[in-house]
Amino acid sequence: MITSAPIGDWTWEVTMGGRALRPVHAAKYALAVWDVLAVHQLADPVGRVSLSVRAAGDVRDVRVRADGLRLEPEPLSSATALGQALAEADSLDGDFVVEVRIDCPGYWLESGVKHRAEKLFVIQVDIWKGSLLTVTLETYSDAWLTMDTRDREQLGVYTENAPRLAAALAGIAKVLGTDQTPGDPNRYATPTATGFEDPRAEGPAYDDSWGTFEVADRSERLRSKIPASENEYEEITDHPVRYFTVRRGEQTMGYVWASVGEEAAGYEPRTAAGEEAFDVGAAWLLRLRDAHGRGLSALAALSWVAQNPLQPEMGQIVEGVPQEVDSLDVLEERSARY
Known part of the structure; x- marks a missing residue:
């Protein structure tokens, strides 16, 4: 990790x-x-x-x-x-x-x-x-x-x-x-x-130290890059999630996602991409905020951000249709492992 x-x-x-x-x-x-x-x-x-x-x-x-x-x-x-x-x-x-x-x-x-x-x-x-x-x-x-x-x-x-x-x-x-x-x-x-x-x-000092601390640290780092707002989707979910891969050039920067069963959506930075993954992620969070302000559901917001991409320097959606994993935890780990 x-x-x-x-x-x-x-x-x-x-x-x-x-x-x-x-x-x-x-x-x-x-x-x-x-x-x-x-x-x-x-x-x-x-x-x-x-x-x-x-x-x-x-x-x-x-x-x-x-x-x-x-x-x-x-x-x-x-x-x-x-x-x-x-x-x-x-x-x-x-x-x-x-x-x-x-x-x-x-x-x-x-x-x-x-x-x-x-x-x-x-x-x-x-x-x-x-x-x-x-x-x-x-x-x-x-x-x-x-x-x-x-x-x-x-x-x-x-x-x-x-x-x-x-x-x-x-x-x-x-x-x-x-x-x-x-x-x-x-x-x-x-x-x-x-x-x-x-x-x-x-034994380790903490059980699942990565899940206990890193997830919260990454979220805080992302949020620190954008203005505070109440115009947000929830950032956690217990349901499966659908996601798109965000890539800039040949490098994967992270994953923009939405919950299948709740009004939750967000972005998981690929930690191996370094600080630029967080800069890119902040821009995608702002796009999700725009979608929330338009009254879109989380899944509709995921489609909307894919159909209305950012500037090239902020990365581009890779897939034509969203992928799905069983939980947000699976996507979080994928973003931190490779």
Whole structure:
């Protein structure tokens, strides 16, 4: 399962022997970690990188901010957007908090088949007042666990993927010259120096942690992208649902759906597509809101949004007729697994 909150994380503290740290150092260390992940196909083009530089005395005082920059070839070159943002940041004088964050697309394996997630890992490098550098690695997949986040044993998936993660963690420690500190146990799993603890030993922290937390988190993230309104269909149902697949280019972004037996309708983002799946989903929720305002039933709204598509950049309906599954839970899981 691919999640929108981290499954686990690891941190390295790097000492620089008294050398003053500049924003470009944060980028260099982030890219060094990227290179280690890439060796194991845990990071793959094209990633997205963000940079922020804030005053140390007031973190609300943002001096440089660049979000969602494409990680181009030779990313530190003065010809790239990242290189230009770093040049601006390095020209500043004073004490700052610097953050470089990279979303890493990558592949996890199942029965020898590679599945791509647009945010398999996130690398974050922070510099505090030019003297302390920390590297944090987060993962957003449960492929490294003996049980998935719905409490099902997945020893085959674990065997194919966990050694890749362990090798990457060891490689990063070697490059950085210091050992990793595993993050705290969370609602999904307990990180270790080489991966994760086996949840079969003491059982997971929560039953069906994905269903308990992720569904609500995804809904909140989607809703945060559109204005609040009471002009809505219900977003949960116990009945079967019909759905259309939303695709942009060659990539599935999610599923717009309606309940067969209740006035419920919504959109399930395909988590593996990354943040863009949520941006696309917000637009489809607004279309459903338009249909609700026209007085259409949920099923009629599903047909209406298919017959009145959005702009191409928001994705297009794939099927000519809606598909049907036994429950919304089935569709939610499909949207999060591949």
